[in-house]
Amino acid sequence: MTTVVEPQKAAEAPVRSSRSRPPWLGHVGWAPGVVLAVLMIGYFSINLPGTYATWANFQSVANQQIGLLVLALGVTVVLLIGEFDLSFASTIGLSGSCAILTMSALGGSTFEAVLVAAIIGIAVGVVNGVAITSGRAPAFIVTLAVGFVASGLEEFLTGSKTITNGVTDSYIDLTLVNHLGFPFSTWAGIFLVVALAIALGRTTYGRRVKATGINPTAVRLAGISVQSVRISAFVLMGLFAGLVGVFVTSQSASSYPNSGAGLLLPPYAAVFLGAALVGRGRFSVLATVFGVFFLAALDTGLVMLNYPSAVIQLIEGGVLILAVILARQERRA
Numbered sequence: 653m654t655t656v657v658e659p660q661k662a663a664e665a666p667v668r669s670s671r672s673r674p675p676w677l678g679h680v681g682w683a684p685g686v687v688l689a690v691l692m693i694g695y696f697s698i699n700l701p702g703t704y705a706t707w708a709n710f711q712s713v714a715n716q717q718i719g720l721l722v723l724a725l726g727v728t729v730v731l732l733i734g735e736f737d738l739s740f741a742s743t744i745g746l747s748g749s750c751a752i753l754t755m756s757a758l759g760g761s762t763f764e765a766v767l768v769a770a771i772i773g774i775a776v777g778v779v780n781g782v783a784i785t786s787g788r789a790p791a792f793i794v795t796l797a798v799g800f801v802a803s804g805l806e807e808f809l810t811g812s813k814t815i816t817n818g819v820t821d822s823y824i825d826l827t828l829v830n831h832l833g834f835p836f837s838t839w840a841g842i843f844l845v846v847a848l849a850i851a852l853g854r855t856t857y858g859r860r861v862k863a864t865g866i867n868p869t870a871v872r873l874a875g876i877s878v879q880s881v882r883i884s885a886f887v888l889m890g891l892f893a894g895l896v897g898v899f900v901t902s903q904s905a906s907s908y909p910n911s912g913a914g915l916l917l918p919p920y921a922a923v924f925l926g927a928a929l930v931g932r933g934r935f936s937v938l939a940t941v942f943g944v945f946f947l948a949a950l951d952t953g954l955v956m957l958n959y960p961s962a963v964i965q966l967i968e969g970g971v972l973i974l975a976v977i978l979a980r981q982e983r984r985a
Contacts, residue, residue: 685929689946696953704956711833717948718841719896721941723919725848726889728940731923732852733885734865735791739780739799740893740919744912746802747772748897749810752907756818765823766898773894774887776802781883807909816906827902837899844892849937861885921972922947928974947971 697705723740730737747769754760754768776798783794827837834842852858863871864881872878893912900911926943927935947968954964 685926685942685946688929689942689949692946692953693949696949696956700953700956704953709952711830713948713952715827715835715838717944718838719899719915720918720922720948721841721944722844722892722896722899723915724922724940724944725844725937726892727919727923728935728937729848729852729861729885729888731935732861732865733882734868735784735882735885737780737795737886737889738792738916739776739795739802740889741912741914741916742799742802742806743773743776743890743893744897744900744915745910746776746806746809746897747894748901748911749806749815749907751823751898752815752819752901753809755820755823756815759818762820762822762826765820766826766895769894769898770891771894773890773892773897775890776893777887777890778883780890781879781886784886785879785882803910810907810909812909814906814908819901819905823898823902824905827899837902840895845937845941852937857884917972918947921968924976925971928976 693705703709726740727737750772751765751769754765755762760768780791780795780798783789783798784791787794825836827835829835831839852861860871860876860881861884864878868878871881896915897912901907904911922943923935923940924943925946926939926941927933929939929946930942931939950971951964951968954967959967
């Protein structure tokens with residue numbers, strides 16, 4: 653007897669591993685990653701007594717890496733639909749410079765500056781999503797081109813100059829003044845983690861995102877717009893990049909050329925690392941958070957031990973290569 657599964661149910665069913673596991677093995681994938689993280693932290697704590705494993709160091713790392721975390725969340729959503737985004741580093745520079753110009757050139761408030769940065773990020777996401785879905789162009793090429801356009805616009809608007817005048821104190825306070833131990837930017841990142849985890853894990857939207865990445869045909873047959881789901885993923889990525897543009901310019905109290913430089917690869921490294929170590933090769937918010945935490949702990953320890961930057965880059969590059977290989981092997985298993 654053949655069982656027929658309705659397209660709607662197939663498209664929105666929770667995504668599960670093809671390997672059957674007893675309930676008590678449901679979270680066994682976390683064990684190797686957690687053990688590795690504990691060993692790493694233990695090593696740095698022994699070699700950096702009284703400085704590494706401290707609350708002050710944790711606060712400092714959390715505040716410094718919140719931008720990486722927010723970007724990695726956006727990358728997670730884009731990867732879940734089976735696409736890539738190479739424009740968000742340039743989006744950071746454009747949105748951050750527009751936020752600063754809103755205050756310095758137009759006399760805008762902090763709220764208006766943040767709003768402008770968010771709108772710029774969303775606009776970039778819409779352009780990416782529409783061009784990829786409607787134009788049927790490869791995401792790699794489209795987002796790379798959009799990134800060049802964003803960089804060009806930033807250079808045109810700022811004249812490739814650093815802008816420091818007109819920045820409000822409250823804008824700087826977004827990443828400087830602590831509230832219950834952390835600044836607003838860190839609390840905003842924590843909120844995004846919780847909100848996105850709930851959205852992807854407990855809502856119809858999350859099931860559609862995952863189904864789109866696995867079987868877009870089933871989603872289409874269920875009467876769900878695959879284009880809308882994909883566009884929404886790029887819009888989220890753009891929005892998150894816009895917010896990081898605010899964080900970066902708030903921390904420096906200025907807009908400077910190529911402020912998003914160096915922020916393209918680390919989010920991908922964190923997402924793939926988390927998927928490899930604790931996600932059984934699959935992308936998720938919690939796995940991404942673990943990946944960000946692992947990379948931040950590793951980088952902080954190496955820097956505090958005064959490793960040369962070249963060695964740090966070699967180690968982190970090797971970790972990324974290993975993470976990608978392990979993640980792919982897990983997905984095939």
